Amino acid sequence: MTFRWVRGSSDPLPPKAARKRAGRRPVPLLRAALFSLLLAPTTLTAQPEAAPTESVRSLLDQARTLAGRNQPEAAAEALGRAITLAPNSEDVLNAYARFSLGRSNPIQAILALEPLARMHPGEAEYAYLLGVARMQVGEMAQAAEVLQDAAALDPRRALTHIGLGLALNRVDRFEEAREALAVALRLEPGNVEALATMSEAVEGLGDLDEATRLADRALAVNPDHPTALVTIGTARVKEGRFDEAREALTRAVAVETQSIKGHYQLSLALARLGDREGAERHLQFSREAQAAIEQHIERLRAQPPLGSRAEP
Amino acid sequence: MAALFVWPVSALVQPTGDAPLFRDITESTGITFRHNSAPEKKYIVESMSGGVGLFDFDRDGLLDIYFVNSLTVDTANDPESSDSALYRNLGDGTFRDVAAEAGVAHPGWGMGLCIADVDGDGWQDLYVTGIGRNRLYRNSGEGAFTDVATELGVAASGWSAGCGFADYDRDGDLDLFVSRYVEFDLDNLPEFGSGKTCEYRGVAVQCGPRGLPGTSDLLFRQEEDGAFTEVGEEAGVRDPDGYFGLGIAWVDVDDDGWLDLYVANDSTPNYLYMNRKDGTFEESGFFMGVAVSEDGGEQGGMGVAVGDYDGSGRLSLFVSNFAEEYNALYRNEGDYSSDASFRSRTGASSLPYVGWGTAFFDYDNDGWEDLVVVNGHVYPQLDGARLGASAGYRQRKLLYRNLGDGTFEEVAERGGPAFLEQRVSRGLAMGDLDNDGRVDLVINDLDGSPTVLKNEAGGGRWLQVRLEGAGRNTDAIGAVIQVTAGERSQIRNIRSGTSYLSQDDFRQHFGLGDAGIVDSVVVTWPDGSTTEREKVAVDQLLVVEQE
Numbered sequence: 001m002t003f004r005w006v007r008g009s010s011d012p013l014p015p016k017a018a019r020k021r022a023g024r025r026p027v028p029l030l031r032a033a034l035f036s037l038l039l040a041p042t043t044l045t046a047q048p049e050a051a052p053t054e055s056v057r058s059l060l061d062q063a064r065t066l067a068g069r070n071q072p073e074a075a076a077e078a079l080g081r082a083i084t085l086a087p088n089s090e091d092v093l094n095a096y097a098r099f100s101l102g103r104s105n106p107i108q109a110i111l112a113l114e115p116l117a118r119m120h121p122g123e124a125e126y127a128y129l130l131g132v133a134r135m136q137v138g139e140m141a142q143a144a145e146v147l148q149d150a151a152a153l154d155p156r157r158a159l160t161h162i163g164l165g166l167a168l169n170r171v172d173r174f175e176e177a178r179e180a181l182a183v184a185l186r187l188e189p190g191n192v193e194a195l196a197t198m199s200e201a202v203e204g205l206g207d208l209d210e211a212t213r214l215a216d217r218a219l220a221v222n223p224d225h226p227t228a229l230v231t232i233g234t235a236r237v238k239e240g241r242f243d244e245a246r247e248a249l250t251r252a253v254a255v256e257t258q259s260i261k262g263h264y265q266l267s268l269a270l271a272r273l274g275d276r277e278g279a280e281r282h283l284q285f286s287r288e289a290q291a292a293i294e295q296h297i298e299r300l301r302a303q304p305p306l307g308s309r310a311e312p
Numbered sequence: 313m314a315a316l317f318v319w320p321v322s323a324l325v326q327p328t329g330d331a332p333l334f335r336d337i338t339e340s341t342g343i344t345f346r347h348n349s350a351p352e353k354k355y356i357v358e359s360m361s362g363g364v365g366l367f368d369f370d371r372d373g374l375l376d377i378y379f380v381n382s383l384t385v386d387t388a389n390d391p392e393s394s395d396s397a398l399y400r401n402l403g404d405g406t407f408r409d410v411a412a413e414a415g416v417a418h419p420g421w422g423m424g425l426c427i428a429d430v431d432g433d434g435w436q437d438l439y440v441t442g443i444g445r446n447r448l449y450r451n452s453g454e455g456a457f458t459d460v461a462t463e464l465g466v467a468a469s470g471w472s473a474g475c476g477f478a479d480y481d482r483d484g485d486l487d488l489f490v491s492r493y494v495e496f497d498l499d500n501l502p503e504f505g506s507g508k509t510c511e512y513r514g515v516a517v518q519c520g521p522r523g524l525p526g527t528s529d530l531l532f533r534q535e536e537d538g539a540f541t542e543v544g545e546e547a548g549v550r551d552p553d554g555y556f557g558l559g560i561a562w563v564d565v566d567d568d569g570w571l572d573l574y575v576a577n578d579s580t581p582n583y584l585y586m587n588r589k590d591g592t593f594e595e596s597g598f599f600m601g602v603a604v605s606e607d608g609g610e611q612g613g614m615g616v617a618v619g620d621y622d623g624s625g626r627l628s629l630f631v632s633n634f635a636e637e638y639n640a641l642y643r644n645e646g647d648y649s650s651d652a653s654f655r656s657r658t659g660a661s662s663l664p665y666v667g668w669g670t671a672f673f674d675y676d677n678d679g680w681e682d683l684v685v686v687n688g689h690v691y692p693q694l695d696g697a698r699l700g701a702s703a704g705y706r707q708r709k710l711l712y713r714n715l716g717d718g719t720f721e722e723v724a725e726r727g728g729p730a731f732l733e734q735r736v737s738r739g740l741a742m743g744d745l746d747n748d749g750r751v752d753l754v755i756n757d758l759d760g761s762p763t764v765l766k767n768e769a770g771g772g773r774w775l776q777v778r779l780e781g782a783g784r785n786t787d788a789i790g791a792v793i794q795v796t797a798g799e800r801s802q803i804r805n806i807r808s809g810t811s812y813l814s815q816d817d818f819r820q821h822f823g824l825g826d827a828g829i830v831d832s833v834v835v836t837w838p839d840g841s842t843t844e845r846e847k848v849a850v851d852q853l854l855v856v857e858q859e
Contacts, residue, residue, distance in 0.1 A: 141636050141700050141701065141702075142513065142700065144700065144701075145700045171636050171663075171701070172605075172636075172637070172638050172654075172659065172660075172663060173660075173663065173701060174654065174660070175660060204606075204654055205654055206654050206655040234606070237650075238650060238655075260607060260608045260609065261606070261607040261608050263608070264604070264607070264608025265606075265608070267598065267599070268599070268601060268648075271599040271648070272647075272648065276599075279599060283598050283599075286608045290608070290609065301508070
């Protein structure tokens with residue numbers, strides 16, 4: 001299958017996108033810390049310097065070398081030339097995808113990972129990376145689809161099940177998320193991300209006591225885990241325990257300042273406590289965080305291909 | 313003393329075991345209406361129409377049906393090319409289309425409708441929303457209607473969607489709210505499939521609503537001479553942000569005797585305008601907990617249902633949303649609402665579907681309001697595409713049985729084949745078409761023929777209540793009825809403009825389980841006065857007149 005620069009879901013936006021972007025509302029992206037945990041190693045390892053030629057192999061070697069020398073722009077250019085020469089090469093696409101992810105360019109990564117996953121449907125790693133990239137651009141439903149494929153291909157990898165659970169939570173498929181996270185916890189019983197994400201799923205299903213227990217386990221490992229704190233806060237709001245909700249949610253948004261849900265639930269708690277000013281402030285933060293995510297996705301889509309002269 | 317009228321009792325029907333709860337009687341009714349829509353839906357204007365209304369336009373005691381039809385981009389300049397239909401109930405299970413002779417067949421590019429006796433002459437009038445202009449068909453009382461929208465100042469412009477009459481200022485006459493959707497220029501159409509706001513999962517689809525400019529909403533205050541003045545801005549309901557307004561509901565959320573206004577906005581936060589009792593409103597959707605999802609994110613916002621589903625004595629809101637978004641059930645806690653979508657067990661099952669018409673109604677007369685949602689996607693291009701958890705273009709319906717503990721069980725399979733049939737549904741109206749004490753359903757589909765579902769669920773005792781208001785609000789729109797039988801107390805409110813761009817029967821139905829008598833019926837009229845009746849017989853239509 002030929003690798004073509006086709007317009008697809010990950011293509012850059014037209015220059016003047018209106019206030020509202022395509023289709024659905026923006027979905028909160030992965031927290032930076034969690035994302036780094038989920039990513040496979042993406043940096044190209046350094047290689048002894050080779051004489052530059054136009055062969056694909058030499059371009060890949062060049063890219064590795066330049067990356068090792070902390071010359072990402074030049075490395076990107078070499079990769080860009082490689083992919084032009086060999087758009088269907090697994091090695092090239094793989095390198096392109098990982099480099100893109102490492103450069104926070106998930107749109108370009110997806111363009112490489114989609115054909116990789118199609119050409120190598122038995123490779124769990126490609127499906128996993130594609131899922132991660134999709135999550136980075138807020139395409140949670142699509143991320144869940146490919147992460148399900150990845151989990152089926154390599155069911156022993158806890159990170160995959162955690163990522164799947166995260167994506168499913170984002171699209172409110174809490175029962176499926178719980179199932180995926182249960183697998184993750186069987187593989188790694190004390191995994192704090194699995195515990196916190198599971199607490200979110202269970203809270204979504206309405207079992208507030210169990211959600212609190214799970215969140216508490218996560219907080220025992222990481223007292224400032226924002227997902228666990230938001231879970232507890234949301235549960236307290238539902239229970240009418242607004243003082244406790246305020247405490248948990250205030251801590252959550254102090255750690256994850258761009259948490260749409262954290263700020264929104266905090267605004268509800270403050271409104272119930274009669275703090276209208278505080279409620280309006282955190283509602284504004286929530287709306288601003290949502291707008292920031294929209295703008296972030298637009299910037300991602302506007303990024304030029306790797307190696308192009310327009311790339312910053 | 314208010315007069316008391318008794319309607320002849322219909323036979324009590326015993327439960328029918330495993331028989332379907334509803335029977336599709338469309339064919340036998342003689343209804344041949346077909347909604348007009350372009351097959352490819354290349355433009356958003358071709359995906360949103362389909363209101364349906366139940367009202368007794370000729371006052372013969374039988375519910376008649378109005379189906380709204382629409383045009384397409386290709387037929388936009390030929391308003392006579394599609395016919396809306398007014399089906400007169402003949403009382404024998406059949407209906408006859410009288411729209412042409414009644415003068416209501418060609419409202420133009422129709423979207424939805426709402427009903428009210430606007431001039432207080434005792435005959436229900438018909439307001440039809442649409443693209444370009446709206447119609448106010450005044451009922452002559454002789455089987456004919458006259459469009460007086462321009463004359464009375466309610467013709468509006470642009471793309472009107474939802475509507476509802478209510479006496480928001482309690483001056484005795486009915487005012488009108490109209491939600492509006494997006495700005496759409498037929499001479500400058502957005503290019504199908506072009507740009508990020510014109511694709512869905514990588515598939516080229518119609519553009520919008522995101523990416524298109526929104527349009528403000530309208531509030532028409534009726535003046536003493538019967539004409540209307542648009543006061544949306546001074547009243548605080550103008551929608552300055554231009555959200556994409558669709559379904560609406562007039563409902564007294566805080567039980568202070570003044571009607572508040574809820575507007576479901578597509579892909580933008582919903583509005584809850586709290587009535588300040590001085591002719592103005594304060595938008596409080598976010599802080600009342602009814603604007604967005606639990607995560608703080610906007611949802612599709614199409615249809616609105618109102619009901620006291622949990623027996624709390626407070627009216628909760630239910631909003632139908634887009635695919636991969638749950639339908640939102642906002643439980644009224646008194647001073648605010650909480651998102652009970654997943655706790656109620658209605659959320660998860662709704663995720664694959666794009667929801668539209670919806671209603672709380674007691675289909676089995678057990679005294680607990682059940683819930684129905686009709687579905688259908690907007691993008692026919694999705695057939696054949698990998699959609700993940702989302703259903704295809706044509707979708708089944710959802711029917712939820714209220715378990716009486718704040719939760720529901722999805723029972724569409726028991727509803728009958730019509731509930732599982734894959735359709736592209738839009739408007740829904742509920743009402744007792746044959747006066748047998750069970751609430752029937754009428755659904756207007758975007759593509760093709762509608763569906764008339766006769767309720768054969770059997771079940772318990774029932775009471776229907778029809779109000780006759782004093783003054784110009786002859787249907788007592790805005791009134792609240794409380795029925796108590798034994799330990800159970802239920803409330804209903806009279807609303808103009810329900811579901812998705814549709815109109816339910818004004819008569820209010822109460823399932824009573826095995827109660828042998830109704831202990832009390834208390835009516836709180838729109839002006840705040842009350843009427844009470846005690847020891848009311850079951851299985852009848854009770855007519856209550858305001859003094």
